[in-house]
Amino acid sequence: MAWLKAIFIGLLLLVVVAISGFFIWLAPVGAGYTAKVMCSRIFVSGLSSERALNEDVLSDNTSLLSLITANIDLRHQTVSAHAFGFRTRVAVYRPNMGCTLTDPDQVAALQNTSPVLRPIAPQPLMTAALPPGIDKRKLNNIIADAMDEPTTTPSRRTRAIVVLYKGRVVAERYGDGISVDTPLPGWSMTKSAFSAILGRMRMNGMLPPLNYPVSINEWDTEPDDPRIKITYDELLQMSSGLEFNESYWNPVSDVVQMLFVAPSAAGLAVSKPLTSTPGTEWRYSSGTTNVLSAAMRNLTISMQQYQSLPAELLFRPLGMRHAVVETDSDGYLVGSTFMHATAREWAKLGQFYLQDGVWNNTRLLPEGWVAHATTPAPHAPNGSYGAHWWLKMPSYGDNGSSSGSGASPATPPIPEDAFFALGRDGQSLSVIPSKDLVIVRLGLTRSNKAFNPSAFIGNIASLFPLQGPNAAASDASDTSTATNDTN
Secondary structure (H helix, E strand, O other): OHHHHHHHHHHHHHHHHHHHHHHHHHHHHHHHHHHHHHHHHHHHOOOOHHHHHHHHHOOOOOHHHHHEEEEEEOOOOEEEEEEOOEEEEEEEEEOOOEEEEEOHHHHHHHHOOOOOOOOOOOOOOOEOOOOOOOOHHHHHHHHHHHHOOOOOOOOOOEEEEEEEEOOEEEEEEEOOOOOOOOOEEOOOHHHHHHHHHHHHHHHOOOOOOOOOEOOOHHHHOOOOOHHHHOEHHHHHOOOOOEOOOOOOOOOOOHHHHHHHOOOOHHHHHHOOOEOOOOOOOOOOOHHHHHHHHHHHHHOOOOHHHHHOHHHHHHHHHHOOOOOEEOEOOOOOEOOOOOEEEOHHHHHHHHHHHHOOOEEOOEEOOOOOHHHHHOOOOOOOHHHOEOOOOEOOOOOOOOOOOOOOOOOOOOOOOOOOOOEEEEEHHHEEEEEEHHHOEEEEEEEOOOOOOOOOHHHHHHHHHOOOOOOOOOHHHHHOOOOOOOOOOOO
């Protein structure tokens, strides 16, 4: 009988360890994730609370999230979440700033601080019919297939598709409850938008040359800190040498703690030590963008000016009046992850880069900025990454579905000059200069078997002819005169 007692005690200890682990590690992550995601989807995207919970939080995610209780306060525009009354986190919505994750005792202070921004005038994109020679039926079939579900249980959840050809909208489709005015999360597509903001700062004389070391207070005040040699370019090219664990499946990884637990995303990022000499090794890291965010704060004269950078330098010139970059509870822009914009506004970012940083016949990015962003970083594997833009799409296996999502030997390849902003849950912004194309696909896809963006992009691109070297500049120089569309 002694062995039965030993087994019972062992099982009891395992249960105690599991419960302790849940409350110590999983509960704060689950509460933070639930509060932040629900707040942004309800108050920024305008989705119902039921949809925000059942789709954006729970769908295809760990069942442990079902143990988190969420409370929505529509009057004060907050979402709080907790596990059985413990480890409560609150996300607070503020106009112009979106939702910020914080602790309960910081809610009032956050609600009283928000930058005052002038309204952004819309610059609607032009719409146009497909020119002769482009198979409209095939294009519609590809888009319809991408909107369909591969099985009876929703897993693809495509929410928006926009296709720009020569700077004009030639096709778009939206899922149920999503419209042309719905801001949607880009997740890591935010990094590419952040690189554009840095380019605007450089154009305006606010940013030193990219080969200059960044100025970070915590590094500058430490004697002989080797991190003071890290340059802006090494951060943009993901070769800073800073330690950072990008594993989303691990609740104690750096990226999960940075986004959903730590009070300051930038603070966690700048606290990481070096694991290799800066500039010698490529490693994708959301932390590097938030180090850049901290450096940007040091280049501004006030928190008001710093928090206004996305709106004043990027959103206003392009007429992105729905777009927002959210902050952490210390006020730092979470440039790695937390930007929302409508599908057309994401497309504007792509068109802006296709036009080499020129908008409405005015140069807004320095000469060579886009070329540098789309040149392979020195140590990026297979030339897959530039400066905060992807140069190659990940590989996806054949999932047996139809033309819009499945890969097969007959799937047309994506043109070699394409570059991409990519984000979690299947977000993609594809820029194809040789075809004068910009393709945006936004959704909530957590399984690679549900949707294949490479096949989707390749199939659409194959329908359009190659363009001359000067076609983009001459045909898409003005994107501000439009129909009555609002984006």
